[in-house]
Amino acid sequence: MFSFSKMQATGNDFVIIDCIDNKFEYSLPVLAEFVCNRHYGVGADGAILMDKSEIADFKMRIFNHDGTEAQMCGNGIRCLAKYVFEKGKTDKTQFSIETLAGVKKVELELENQKVISVKVNMGEPEIENLKYVIEIEGKQYQIYPIVIGNPHAVCFVKGVDRFDVEKIGPILENYKYFPNKTNVEFVEILDENNIKVRVWERGVGETKSCGTGACASSMIAIHEKWLANDVTVHLKRWKFKRSLL
Numbered sequence: 001m002f003s004f005s006k007m008q009a010t011g012n013d014f015v016i017i018d019c020i021d022n023k024f025e026y027s028l029p030v031l032a033e034f035v036c037n038r039h040y041g042v043g044a045d046g047a048i049l050m051d052k053s054e055i056a057d058f059k060m061r062i063f064n065h066d067g068t069e070a071q072m073c074g075n076g077i078r079c080l081a082k083y084v085f086e087k088g089k090t091d092k093t094q095f096s097i098e099t100l101a102g103v104k105k106v107e108l109e110l111e112n113q114k115v116i117s118v119k120v121n122m123g124e125p126e127i128e129n130l131k132y133v134i135e136i137e138g139k140q141y142q143i144y145p146i147v148i149g150n151p152h153a154v155c156f157v158k159g160v161d162r163f164d165v166e167k168i169g170p171i172l173e174n175y176k177y178f179p180n181k182t183n184v185e186f187v188e189i190l191d192e193n194n195i196k197v198r199v200w201e202r203g204v205g206e207t208k209s210c211g212t213g214a215c216a217s218s219m220i221a222i223h224e225k226w227l228a229n230d231v232t233v234h235l236k237r238w239k240f241k242r243s244l245l
Contacts, residue, residue, distance in 0.1 A: 004035070005083060006042060009075035010235055011208025014062075015044045016083050019051040032063030045207050048076050050084065056096035056103045058084055064203030072101035072149025074211015078118040081106040085115055101149035122148055122212065125219050132177055136168060143172065144220045150202070151182040152216035160188035160196050169200025183210065185217045192227055196234040209235035 002022040004015050015035045024031065032047035034040070046064050053059035060080050062073045077097055084090050085108055093108040102123060109117040126147040134141050144154040153172055157163050163186050172184045184200040197217050199210040214233040221227040 004042065005087075006044065007079040007083065009078050009209070009211070012075040012210060013044045014073075014076050014079050015042050015047045016080060017047060017049050018087075019049045028061070029063060029067035029069065033065070033067035036063075036065045045201070045204050046070070046073060046076060048073070048080055050080055053098040056098040057090060057092070058095070059098040062099070064201070065205070066203040068203040069100070070150055070203070072099045072104070072212060074120060074122060074149070074213075074215065075209060076211075077104055077106065077120055078211065081108060081118045081120075082115040099149065120211070122215050125216070127219065127223055134172065134175060134177075136171055141168070141172070143177075144224075145177075145182070146216045146220055148216050148219065149212050151178065151180065152185060152213060153178065153182045154185045154187055154217050154220040156187050156189065156221075158188060160186050160198055163198065165198050165200055165206050169206060173200060173202055183213055183216075185210070185213045187217045187221065189221060189226055190234070193230055194232050194234060195221060195227065198236055206236075 002017065004017045007014055007016055028049065035042045035047055036044045046062055049061040051059045060077060062070045062076050064070055080097065093110060096103050096105055105121040107119040108115050128145050132143040134143055141155050146152050146154060165186055169184050173181050181202045183202045186198045188196045190196060195217060197214060199207050199213045201207045201210055218231045218233060222229060
């Protein structure tokens with residue numbers, strides 16, 4: 001028996017588990033895979049385990065839907081930052097969180113003591129200054145690898161809303177150039193200040209959004225001089241229908 005919270009950031013959803021109050025004697029990957037199952041568990045893209053840190057204010061471990069552990073998660077760390085403040089774990093509005101990708105600094109914006117937004121310093125990206133051309137069923141895809149906490153492969157396409165992410169995403173995720181698998185972003189440039197992105201996340205599948213993926217897409221496009229420095233990233237969103245009975 002343990003307590004948890006369910007949170008989302010731009011549709012990217014997580015189960016947050018406090019490992020300071022809850023002590024587990026069983027496999028964390030198995031636990032994460034179980035709670036993330038949308039039919040038999042709570043249902044989420046990932047599970048975030050919060051613990052004490054010797055080098056930061058808090059420590060975050062993030063497990064994907066399939067139980068694999070990720071180095072970092074932009075939306076996940078924003079959820080965790082809101083969680084620790086509103087659960088009274090800290091009264092700071094600027095603090096640090098240890099991840100497998102290093103210590104990240106977060107900054108909270110409050111309104112009536114509620115967190116309304118979270119800024120994260122994602123750190124320096126690792127851009128490999130190369131690109132792969134991968135052929136799938138006679139069509140070539142130009143892929144730009146980048147690491148920003150997690151590995152990403154950015155692919156620029158036209159008509160991203162109609163693009164077959166479910167088919168091409170898993171092929172690129174598991175391609176031979178990426179021995180540890182990779183997250184894949186399919187990006188359409190709308191104009192010099194706007195891009196639209198769909199994300200195929202490693203170990204999860206297509207998600208509504210991805211914080212590190214949004215950063216990776218923007219950074220590659222800026223690096224290639226296709227975008228200005230001020231960029232808005234348009235991500236996939238939930239569509240709600242409301243009826244009054």
